[in-house]
Amino acid sequence: MFTSKVPVESVEKIQENIFILKAFSPQIASAIKPGQFCNLKVSETDFPLLRRPFSISDVDGDYISFMFNKHGEGTRILSEKRNGDVIDILAPLGNGFTYEDDYDTAVMIGGGLGAAPFPFLTRRLKNKKIVTLIGGRNEKDVTDWGLKNVFYSTDDGSIGFKGNVVELLISKFNDFKDSEIKIFSCGPTPMLKALQKFTVDNNIKCEISTECSMACGFGICQGCPIDSAEKDKYYLVCKDGPVFDAEAIVL
Amino acid sequence: MSNIDLSVKIGSLILKNPLMLASGTVGYGNEISNFTDLSKIGAIVTKSVSLKPRKGNPPQRIVETPSGMLNAIGLANVGLEEFIKTKIPFLKEVDSTLICNIAASSIEEYVECTKTLDGEETVKAFEINVSCPNVKEGGLIFGNDIISVGKITEKVRAVTNKPVIIKLSPNVSAISDFAKVVKDEGGDAVSAINTLIGTSFDIYKRTPKIKNITGGLSGPAIKPVALAKVLEISRKVDIPIIGIGGIMNWKDAVEFMIVGATAFQIGTVNFINPNAGIEIIDGLKSYCEQMNISKISELTASYQL
Missing domain, CATH: 3.40.50.80 (Nucleotide-binding domain of ferredoxin-NADP reductase (FNR) module)
Structure with a gap:
């Protein structure tokens, strides 16, 4: 797990409301596995305040890609990124x-x-x-x-x-x-x-x-519980997941 | 370069610098240690521990708001026994100062937790959480009741010689009255402020975004409120104040010290930048150099009104 400032390569609209953001990061590309996620700071200011979690969509050589719908302030900002813009990424997170x-x-x-x-x-x-x-x-x-x-x-x-x-x-x-x-x-x-x-x-x-609203993405905020199949126990989506065996959780 | 003395004193507790990691924003230290050098941090305040483990509230627990966030975690924690067995050993290895935050639903529970932890050498001080807004019993009920806050301070004080810090609620009419009662009953310091109660609704479903309906508001949105509360205490009560509320960078930290804080805690920013603590300490050093300040403690309550 590390934070890294990553240059954007491109943002491509592949469907009416589906975007692919591609960024250059040999460090994340070599560390991340399918099903893991990244927590992205979409602006350099304190607004929007929190990072946004996105699953890793693809890794091609040194390039990483994220797929997203534009549906709020954070994804609107992401959809308007241009080649050379820098985003701060916390990765790799969770279990794939x-x-x-x-x-x-x-x-x-x-x-x-x-x-x-x-x-x-x-x-x-x-x-x-x-x-x-x-x-x-x-x-x-x-x-x-x-x-x-x-x-x-x-x-x-x-x-x-x-x-x-x-x-x-x-x-x-x-x-x-x-x-x-x-x-x-x-x-x-x-x-x-x-x-x-x-x-x-x-x-x-x-x-x-699975997914859940979260703040940190690595276990310190305790914001993303999911019911475990064991009685009286929560898992954290960010740290214990986001990928679970179907039998392990109660949805 | 640096001959600047960053150390601060809270009762008998001396910290190498005034930066503390706020309770509930760094767990028990292990996750954040991947990102930051905890040995450079003034103190770590651990996630509230209660006598028995607590599962916490169901999701959704968190929602972002303008320049802030609401949380209703519900004091999820491993319980006192597990805390001593598995969390303290890790924290012992970290060369920082460990402050234990204690939450409880009765005065007896506060006393029992403090008594048990008093024997742990690694624990250097206690922060008593009388102000969690997200649990049904205890928490806010105590935090809003000046008699209870006085009684908790008195009873906890009686079972430990380590510094006792009371974390105050901002959801009261006069926070300085609460700080005064803490001082009168032998408390060493107050932390101010805990989160402000807030809520947020989905306008299409007409339902609260947080399952608990209300949550605690934190982040830059609350900084002006927190500064005003710290200033109020500083002007009315002679007790060390640990300033908390929306600190994102070293400038915010300096502002808290000027209005009366001896030390300060960072919370929400840890979720966004887990190395913020170190960056803030570096910023404080540069500020002191630039302003010819040799001891950072000179900043405390240095306001010109």
Whole structure:
């Protein structure tokens, strides 16, 4: 863990409201793993006050990328960064995905911007088949940036399967019958909750990347508890997560 | 260069410099030690410890507000036994001054925690949290009641010879009355201020953003309030004050000392810049050099009104 002042390479708009910020940081690029996150100071002043946590979306050589929606002051400022601007990044934070264990097919499931951590995971996976399921409200909500073998679901059916991404998984489930799968997921809590129930009931390996409002990102503010499956115990999303085994947490 | 004497004195406690890390913003020191050299910090005030472990409040616990943040952690902590067993050994290795912050829901609990920790050589002083705004019992109820604050000070004082610092609530009409009662009952110093009660609502759902409904406001937003409270105490009561509230840089720290603080604590800034403490100490040295100040303690209450 370290803080580092990092020059912005580019900000690219890849969808109506989805941006990719690419920055040059050999230090972070070599230290960070898929599923981990960074805490970004978007301005050099005290406003906005706090850092913003973003999952690492991709690492390409010495470049790191973040995927985000513009929905508040912090992301508006980020979306307006230009080549050469400097951002202060705290990284690498949290625990990432465990993806080198024994299984045949990695099924990545992202709800909306829940796709964010998967380009990097896709890049790092070796000798596994990949299936990626991305869900959103409509076609403007989803992206296949950096992903492989993508199937969409949308609430309005404007692209792909009409329904949510967990229903899409269930509809495709027969395709995976003959191979051992491991699910990697990220997205809104209701989606993760449905997915968690499905995977626990069917005894499928599943890791969930969670999120929670937080201040520091490394355990000192105690701001980001998540219920653990053990009675009367919280984990911290930042330090114990953000990636958890589906059985380990209560959503 | 530096012949500047940065040391300050709070009762019998001498700190190598006036910078303290505020309770609840550095856990028990281990995480932040990845980013900063704790041996250069004046003192570390640990996360409030209570007799039994506390799980704390459910999420959402934190929300950002204009130039500030609200938190309602709810005194989540490992409890006294675990604190002594696993946290103190780490803190012992760090060459800083350790101040234990104690939270409780009864006067007896304050006394018992203090008594137990008094035997720990590593613990150099106590900061008694009578002002947590985020728990149902104890905390604010004590902090708002001058008789309780007096009684807690008296009872805690009776079981330790180490310096006793009482952390005061700003959510009262006259904070200097509380500082006076602390002094009268034998307290060595006051910390001012704890967070201000605030809230924030989602206008579409019409629900509070924080599960606890209200939280404690901290950060630059509260600095002017905190400065005014420190000044009020300084003008009315002769007791060392540890200034707290929205310090982001060395200039803010100097401002607190000028209005009456002997030492100061940084809190919210640790979440954003975990090395802020060291940067502030360096800034204080440069300021003293520039202003020909040989002892930083000269700054305390040096206001010209």
